[in-house]
Amino acid sequence: MNSRKFFAIGASTALLAFGVAACGSDDSDSTSGGSDLSGDIAGAGSSAQDAAQQAWIAGFQTDNSGVNIAYDPVGSGGGREAFIAGGKTDYAGTDSPFADEELTGAEDRCKKSGGEFVQIPVYISPIAVVYNLPEVENLQLSPDTLAGIFAQDITKWNDEKIAADNPDADLPDTDITPVNRSDDSGTTANFTDYLSATAPDVWTYPPDDAWPVKGGEAAEGTSGVVEAVGAGEGTIGYADESQAGDLGIASIKIGDEYVAPSAEGSTAAADEAKENKDGEYVYSFDIDRTTTNPDAYPLILISSAAACTAYDDSATADIVKGYLTYVISADGQQAAADNAGSAPISSDLQKQLQPAIDAIGS
Amino acid sequence: MEAATGPSVWGLRGGERRLGDRLFSGAAIASGIAILTVLAGVAIFLLIQAVPALSASTDELAEGKGLVEYIAPLAFGTVLAATLAVIIAVPLAVAVALFISHIAPRALAQPLGYIVDLLAAIPSIVYGLWGIFVLGPAAVGVMKWLEDNLGFLPFFQGPASVTGRTMFVVGIVLAVMILPIISAVAREVFSQAPRRQQEGALALGATRWEMIKMTVLPFGRSAVISGSMLGLGRALGETMAVVIILSGSGGITFNLIGSGNPPTIASNIASKFPESSGIEVNELILSGLVLFAITLLVNMGARSIISRSERHAAEGKKRA
Amino acid sequence: MKEDGEDLTETETPERIESPVDAPRASAAGSTSPATAEKPSADNRAKAIEVSGLSLFYGDFKAVEDVDMSIRPNKVTALIGSSGCGKTTFLRSINRMHELTPGARVEGHMTLDGADIYGPGVDPVEVRRQVGMVFQQPNPFPTMSIYENVAAGLKLNTRRIKKAQLDEVVERALRGANLWNEVKDRLNKPGSGLSGGQQQRLCIARATAVQPEVLLMDEPCSALDPVATLAVEDLIQELKKNFTIVIVTHNMQQASRASDYTAFFNLEKSGDPGRLVEMDETTAIFSNPTQKATEDYVSGRFG
Numbered sequence: 001m002n003s004r005k006f007f008a009i010g011a012s013t014a015l016l017a018f019g020v021a022a023c024g025s026d027d028s029d030s031t032s033g034g035s036d037l038s039g040d041i042a043g044a045g046s047s048a049q050d051a052a053q054q055a056w057i058a059g060f061q062t063d064n065s066g067v068n069i070a071y072d073p074v075g076s077g078g079g080r081e082a083f084i085a086g087g088k089t090d091y092a093g094t095d096s097p098f099a100d101e102e103l104t105g106a107e108d109r110c111k112k113s114g115g116e117f118v119q120i121p122v123y124i125s126p127i128a129v130v131y132n133l134p135e136v137e138n139l140q141l142s143p144d145t146l147a148g149i150f151a152q153d154i155t156k157w158n159d160e161k162i163a164a165d166n167p168d169a170d171l172p173d174t175d176i177t178p179v180n181r182s183d184d185s186g187t188t189a190n191f192t193d194y195l196s197a198t199a200p201d202v203w204t205y206p207p208d209d210a211w212p213v214k215g216g217e218a219a220e221g222t223s224g225v226v227e228a229v230g231a232g233e234g235t236i237g238y239a240d241e242s243q244a245g246d247l248g249i250a251s252i253k254i255g256d257e258y259v260a261p262s263a264e265g266s267t268a269a270a271d272e273a274k275e276n277k278d279g280e281y282v283y284s285f286d287i288d289r290t291t292t293n294p295d296a297y298p299l300i301l302i303s304s305a306a307a308c309t310a311y312d313d314s315a316t317a318d319i320v321k322g323y324l325t326y327v328i329s330a331d332g333q334q335a336a337a338d339n340a341g342s343a344p345i346s347s348d349l350q351k352q353l354q355p356a357i358d359a360i361g362s
Numbered sequence: 363m364e365a366a367t368g369p370s371v372w373g374l375r376g377g378e379r380r381l382g383d384r385l386f387s388g389a390a391i392a393s394g395i396a397i398l399t400v401l402a403g404v405a406i407f408l409l410i411q412a413v414p415a416l417s418a419s420t421d422e423l424a425e426g427k428g429l430v431e432y433i434a435p436l437a438f439g440t441v442l443a444a445t446l447a448v449i450i451a452v453p454l455a456v457a458v459a460l461f462i463s464h465i466a467p468r469a470l471a472q473p474l475g476y477i478v479d480l481l482a483a484i485p486s487i488v489y490g491l492w493g494i495f496v497l498g499p500a501a502v503g504v505m506k507w508l509e510d511n512l513g514f515l516p517f518f519q520g521p522a523s524v525t526g527r528t529m530f531v532v533g534i535v536l537a538v539m540i541l542p543i544i545s546a547v548a549r550e551v552f553s554q555a556p557r558r559q560q561e562g563a564l565a566l567g568a569t570r571w572e573m574i575k576m577t578v579l580p581f582g583r584s585a586v587i588s589g590s591m592l593g594l595g596r597a598l599g600e601t602m603a604v605v606i607i608l609s610g611s612g613g614i615t616f617n618l619i620g621s622g623n624p625p626t627i628a629s630n631i632a633s634k635f636p637e638s639s640g641i642e643v644n645e646l647i648l649s650g651l652v653l654f655a656i657t658l659l660v661n662m663g664a665r666s667i668i669s670r671s672e673r674h675a676a677e678g679k680k681r682a
Numbered sequence: 683m684k685e686d687g688e689d690l691t692e693t694e695t696p697e698r699i700e701s702p703v704d705a706p707r708a709s710a711a712g713s714t715s716p717a718t719a720e721k722p723s724a725d726n727r728a729k730a731i732e733v734s735g736l737s738l739f740y741g742d743f744k745a746v747e748d749v750d751m752s753i754r755p756n757k758v759t760a761l762i763g764s765s766g767c768g769k770t771t772f773l774r775s776i777n778r779m780h781e782l783t784p785g786a787r788v789e790g791h792m793t794l795d796g797a798d799i800y801g802p803g804v805d806p807v808e809v810r811r812q813v814g815m816v817f818q819q820p821n822p823f824p825t826m827s828i829y830e831n832v833a834a835g836l837k838l839n840t841r842r843i844k845k846a847q848l849d850e851v852v853e854r855a856l857r858g859a860n861l862w863n864e865v866k867d868r869l870n871k872p873g874s875g876l877s878g879g880q881q882q883r884l885c886i887a888r889a890t891a892v893q894p895e896v897l898l899m900d901e902p903c904s905a906l907d908p909v910a911t912l913a914v915e916d917l918i919q920e921l922k923k924n925f926t927i928v929i930v931t932h933n934m935q936q937a938s939r940a941s942d943y944t945a946f947f948n949l950e951k952s953g954d955p956g957r958l959v960e961m962d963e964t965t966a967i968f969s970n971p972t973q974k975a976t977e978d979y980v981s982g983r984f985g
């Protein structure tokens with residue numbers, strides 16, 4: 001399978017060339033930088049992380065003016081393959097963890113430079129259920145109702161199941177148009193995971209990157225979903241909360257309460273998540289979608305960064321280490337929250353992850 | 363002529379001419395070979411990359427579907443969208459071309475031609491955005507009307523989309539995108555329609571429109587066909603505008619106004635490729651190969667139509 | 683049609699010729715004049731044309747100045763004169779074809795049996811249906827068969843026409859153009875597949891099939907060999923029984939052979955507008971013209 005490799009390498013080479021050119025002008029004042037780190041690294045992967053990565057890169061390069069980092073949002077799958085292939089992709093961003101052959105591939109790649117594979121969560125994003133129904137201000141949905149809507153079993157807004165969740169609302173006799181992502185995406189994977197965990201009787205599809213139900217409204221990317229929901233009345237979709245804009249955001253039923261997405265709730269849900277380790281430094285998390293704690297908002301996406309503990313060039317290892325340290329630091333997480341609307345990872349989680357980063361280059 | 367004046371005139375410069383000829387034909391042959399090589403290279407790349415998908419088992423493939431089951435709706439969507447676009451664009455393009463070449467006053471014709479040409483310079487992503495922000499929402503009411511009044515036709519059976527991200531809108535946007543190509547080709551040829559014949563028709567007492575029907579349109583027929591095929595080719599391969607606009611969540615259906623439309627091959631590749639890996643990528647490339655084949659077939663079909671009508675015309679001339 | 687020969691000789695009597703001059707406005711003058719002794723052909727549609735004070739312009743350039751002319755029905759009027767003196771320009775103004783040239787316009791008057799050709803509200807399409815035209819270069823419609831070429835004008839004028847009737851008109855027009863025998867076995871072959879002379883006669887058939895009242899011909903034989911030229915000239919003699927014919931020619935023999943009247947145009951020097959020098963019976967123009975310029979021109983001493 002080579003085409004992907006060509007593609008990813010081509011893309012990152014182009015970016016690198018650009019980065020090097022930009023670097024030339026940076027070099028002049030490299031002495032005034034706050035550190036003695038210097039060199040280039042490149043990452044590729046999740047487009048969901050893109051805004052956060054840009055914030056991190058900007059923040060990190062301000063403190064380390066000799067460093068140049070390029071992140072290419074080719075998509076999580078592309079990022080994973082480019083990382084496994086090695087070459088110029090020093091780190092990857094991925095919405096779903098490396099698994100099976102990919103995991104072995106990543107381990108092999110790191111082994112070549114005498115290191116181990118590192119995978120840590122860096123980015124938590126609440127997923128909002130967005131809708132367009134001007135008559136209804138605070139839509140409330142239980143998981144079964146939500147699943148019924150997206151499975152296209154519930155087709156009218158004044159369906160009694162929706163009415164049961166919204167006793168005070170004046171629901172119109174409008175058709176429901178459920179909107180999903182047409183491209184494969186981690187957001188879809190997490191949303192379908194949530195539905196199958198919380199409403200297994202209604203939602204019978206397995207969690208997947210690709211939307212499994214035919215015939216709904218499909219739109220490209222988060223912006224496409226937001227646009228489609230905004231365009232027609234009676235629509236409902238799912239999107240990163242930070243992108244929801246003016247759309248109505250539904251509260252989902254957790255335990256006995258209806259909860260709207262929030263940074264605090266998302267951070268709490270991430271803290272509650274069950275930690276899996278596929279290697280000494282390989283973290284992945286099972287989010288407890290069925291939590292009954294109303295302070296946690298379990299409809300979240302946790303996206304990770306992948307790296308190696310050793311690189312052919314120790315300067316690269318130092319930069320990767322410094323960069324990831326910054327990424328999970330309170331400053332880095334705040335920068336991402338400001339720029340990308342993500343929820344910061346808690347300081348507890350940060351402390352737990354730091355040793356994996358410290359292992360890089362040592 | 364040249365043969366008659368022959369050696370005495372050209373003899374002196376013979377050597378030069380032969381060198382120039384040789385350079386020219388060498389360059390022509392080289393470019394010909396280069397084009398064929400690139401084309402063959404693309405075909406071979408597609409073939410090699412597609413092979414693993416051919417031998418994969420169904421559950422390894424995307425959506426757990428067989429190859430045919432996966433690609434058939436895509437191929438269908440591709441052909442449907444492109445055909446729709448051509449059906450909408452051709453009469454419009456011919457009308458625009460005629461307006462510019464024969465009807466509009468000269469002061470208006472030139473700027474108008476320039477504006478139509480400009481349409482071709484707009485990037486397709488801009489068309490996509492226009493489709494989704496302007497045309498789609500505007501078409502919602504129209505589609506609802508079509509469903510209510512023409513719902514007995516399979517094309518408008520509904521339920522009509524409330525967002526406007528339908529095959530219907532894609533067809534219109536693609537039509538606008540290919541309109542400049544078709545009308546440019548048509549306009550060029552219409553304006554070369556022999557004046558003598560046009561005057562002949564008018565002298566018979568034909569109105570302007572009758573004159574156009576009798577002389578200009580028959581003269582431009584093969585140009586309109588080849589222009590349409592160029593347009594069809596572009597519509598078949600158009601990617602970004604379709605990705606942005608189309609709600610491609612359905613399978614094979616002639617319903618043009620619903621939410622569940624078949625995606626096109628190109629738009630499906632663009633939206634699935636970034637998150638695909640392994641055998642799924644091979645499958646996407648296989649679908650690309652199918653698109654390549656469809657485009658090739660369309661072009662060959664067009665060639666044969668054009669050459670047939672040219673042979674027709676040539677036969678007429680030979681006898682003259 | 684069979685008595686056509688008789689008609690021809692009779693129409694050449696002097697009385698018959700003079701009557702329209704005396705009463706230029708008289709509609710279908712020939713049939714009501716003292717010369718009604720002649721049998722008018724059932725298909726005779728010829729009309730008289732009266733031109734007065736006509737000037738023609740291309741933008742600011744005055745190409746033809748102040749023409750007064752009476753064109754008699756059922757006669758052949760030849761327009762002669764040196765190149766660039768405005769014969770084509772004048773001819774095209776008779777069926778308003780000049781309007782196709784951007785910037786071309788007329789001043790003055792022209793009537794067709796009393797009806798103002800340039801009158802307000804007069805549709806040029808209507809004028810052209812009554813005043814047909816044959817061009818210097820044969821211009822059959824290349825995508826149409828011989829049959830369709832002849833029928834083309836009919837389909838415009840009479841929306842719904844029965845096939846049998848159409849067949850009849852096509853045959854009559856082709857016979858009238860002396861082409862029927864040559865093409866009757868290949869009516870469905872393209873018209874562009876004929877020889878140049880045949881194509882020109884096809885164009886004449888096409889123009890006459892719509893039964894115009896006047897037929898304009900701009901150097902119709904210039905692309906033809908002598909044999910084909912004679913065929914067309916014979917045809918013109920046949921056609922004048924039913925139509926008024928105006929023909930532009932550079933061929934003096936043709937003018938003297940084929941026309942009843944000749945109008946001589948001239949221009950003093952290039953850049954000046956062309957003028958009608960004199961018009962008279964063809965025999966008079968060629969034997970004793972009143973103007974020196976005419977004499978020089980017709981005897982080949984011009985320029």
Ligand SMILES: Nc1ncnc2c1ncn2[C@@H]1O[C@H](COP(=O)(O)OP(=O)(O)OP(=O)(O)O)[C@@H](O)[C@H]1O
Pocket residue numbers: 740743745763764765766767768769770771772783
């Ligand atoms: N389309 C045109 N635009 C401008 N001037 C024109 C146009 N056609 C003809 N003329 C000018 O009008 C004048 C008369 O031209 P016209 O064609 O009527 O001459 P003609 O008598 O038919 O000549 P020929 O015997 O060569 O055919 C000429 O000076 C010519 O240059």
Ligand SMILES: [Mg+2]
Pocket residue numbers: 769770771900
């Ligand atoms: Mg002329």
